[in-house]
Amino acid sequence: xxxxxxxxxxxxxxxxxxxxxxxxxxxxxDKVSCPVxxxxxxxxxxxxxxxxxxxxxxxxxxxxxxxxISPSITIxxxxxxxxxxxxxxxxxxxxxxxxxxxxxxxxxxxxxGIHHRFHLTGEKNAVYRCVYCDAQWS
Amino acid sequence: MRHxxxxxxxxAAEIDELIATATDIVAHPEKYRxxxxxxxxxxxxxxxxxxxxxxxxxxxxxxxxxxxxFSEASSSSxxxxxxxxxxxxxxxxxxxxxxxxxxxxxxxxxxxxxxxxPIINAGDGGHFHPTQTLTDLFTIHLEKxxxxxxxxxxxxxxxxxxxxxxxxxxxxxxxxxxxxxxxPEELKVPSYVKNTYIKEKGIPYKQTTSLDxxxxxxxxxxxxxxxxxxxxxEEDYLRLRDSYIxxxxxxxxxxxxxxxxxxxPRVNEISTEVDKDPRAAYFRQAKNGKFIRxxxxxxLLEVD
Ligand SMILES: [Zn+2]
Numbered sequence: 001x002x003x004x005x006x007x008x009x010x011x012x013x014x015x016x017x018x019x020x021x022x023x024x025x026x027x028x029x030d031k032v033s034c035p036v037x038x039x040x041x042x043x044x045x046x047x048x049x050x051x052x053x054x055x056x057x058x059x060x061x062x063x064x065x066x067x068x069i070s071p072s073i074t075i076x077x078x079x080x081x082x083x084x085x086x087x088x089x090x091x092x093x094x095x096x097x098x099x100x101x102x103x104x105x106x107x108x109x110x111x112x113g114i115h116h117r118f119h120l121t122g123e124k125n126a127v128y129r130c131v132y133c134d135a136q137w138s
Numbered sequence: 139m140r141h142x143x144x145x146x147x148x149x150a151a152e153i154d155e156l157i158a159t160a161t162d163i164v165a166h167p168e169k170y171r172x173x174x175x176x177x178x179x180x181x182x183x184x185x186x187x188x189x190x191x192x193x194x195x196x197x198x199x200x201x202x203x204x205x206x207x208f209s210e211a212s213s214s215s216x217x218x219x220x221x222x223x224x225x226x227x228x229x230x231x232x233x234x235x236x237x238x239x240x241x242x243x244x245x246x247x248x249x250x251x252x253x254x255x256p257i258i259n260a261g262d263g264g265h266f267h268p269t270q271t272l273t274d275l276f277t278i279h280l281e282k283x284x285x286x287x288x289x290x291x292x293x294x295x296x297x298x299x300x301x302x303x304x305x306x307x308x309x310x311x312x313x314x315x316x317x318x319x320x321x322p323e324e325l326k327v328p329s330y331v332k333n334t335y336i337k338e339k340g341i342p343y344k345q346t347t348s349l350d351x352x353x354x355x356x357x358x359x360x361x362x363x364x365x366x367x368x369x370x371x372e373e374d375y376l377r378l379r380d381s382y383i384x385x386x387x388x389x390x391x392x393x394x395x396x397x398x399x400x401x402x403p404r405v406n407e408i409s410t411e412v413d414k415d416p417r418a419a420y421f422r423q424a425k426n427g428k429f430i431r432x433x434x435x436x437x438l439l440e441v442d
Contacts, residue, residue, distance in 0.1 A: 107240070
């Protein structure tokens with residue numbers, strides 16, 4: 001696989017530098033069978049440095065949720081080697097069972113069988129807080 | 139069916155209603171003696187807090203109701219690993235209303251999602267303690283007659299003190315409120331609290347490190363404890379602790395009708411000599427807790 005040429009797949013561009021691996025794991029890309037490339041610290045005019053993930057395969061992934069991790073991300077869908085669609089990630093109002101609260105004092109750290117829920121509180125800065133303990137997700 | 143998890147679950151109008159009921163209970167306790175006859179309150183205290191629990195139990199008994207429950211996790215099913223959700227689901231089959239205290243933040247919200255009866259958050263770790271805030275509000279209202287045009291000073295640990303954050307949030311809904319935030323640099327009000335409840339609402343406020351300077355302008359002084367574990371070094375702690383101790387000398391600078399509140403227990407942040415000053419309202423405040431909890435139980439049980 002040449003990292004610059006994808007035939008059918010998805011490019012996640014403008015990822016905040018240093019966060020590509022986190023996204024790789026959140027999307028469970030370690031479990032897919034198609035080629036996946038992670039580029040880190042790529043120079044970017046807009047961002048200084050950025051990360052990029054290239055997925056060479058037409059997968060169905062919960063991409064909308066990526067805004068929670070890094071609102072700067074652009075999703076590029078590639079078909080037959082051409083860009084079919086380019087869009088910014090959105091900020092969902094609520095995210096269920098995608099993020100886990102890191103606050104050790106939060107009930108979600110011990111209670112089994114409950115949904116891990118975060119809600120958007122600061123639209124501008126994309127601040128997500130745990131609905132149980134109000135801890136800010138970062 | 140309603141629960142009380144966070145003080146902001148109630149509108150200002152609903153809080154005013156609770157205060158009106160509690161005021162009436164103080165004036166005519168006999169009217170309320172049978173209101174909750176045959177009703178049961180379960181106090182599920184997964185961590186001990188004797189004063190809060192007794193306040194709830196006394197409140198239910200004065201309404202003619204009965205109480206059951208446990209006062210620490212080791213004597214409950216939680217010790218055997220039962221989840222909060224299961225405990226709530228089961229107990230809601232035995233009781234008409236539940237007051238729950240838990241060391242984990244958000245536990246009462248989990249309970250509320252599985253309970254068939256109203257849940258009152260009686261403290262979830264360092265997170266929320268809405269009945270403390272109701273007690274604070276009721277006391278201010280009883281002592282000052284209203285919330286309008288008050289200058290409220292909050293002193294001590296304004297960073298980690300969640301009762302302070304809840305009180306700011308609740309008071310920010312009344313007109314003519316002004317805040318004076320008195321704390322060491324290290325323990326200032328977090329910016330999200332300040333932005334959401336003070337700045338964005340255009341409420342006048344002042345931030346200072348000097349309790350002495352703030353004293354003359356205050357109508358209400360809410361004292362909190364500056365805890366040792368919040369500081370990296372002992373020296374800073376000792377230096378700061380002493381500048382936030384309320385003494386008779388500081389009280390001399392205050393208005394004649396100013397009132398001092400404290401969620402209690404205090405350690406040394408209010409010198410015991412202040413206790414006999416009629417402006418020291420903190421013991422009256424503790425007593426008020428029972429009356430506002432009675433009003434809350436009536437509201438949540440929809441008894442009129
Ligand atoms: Zn949490």
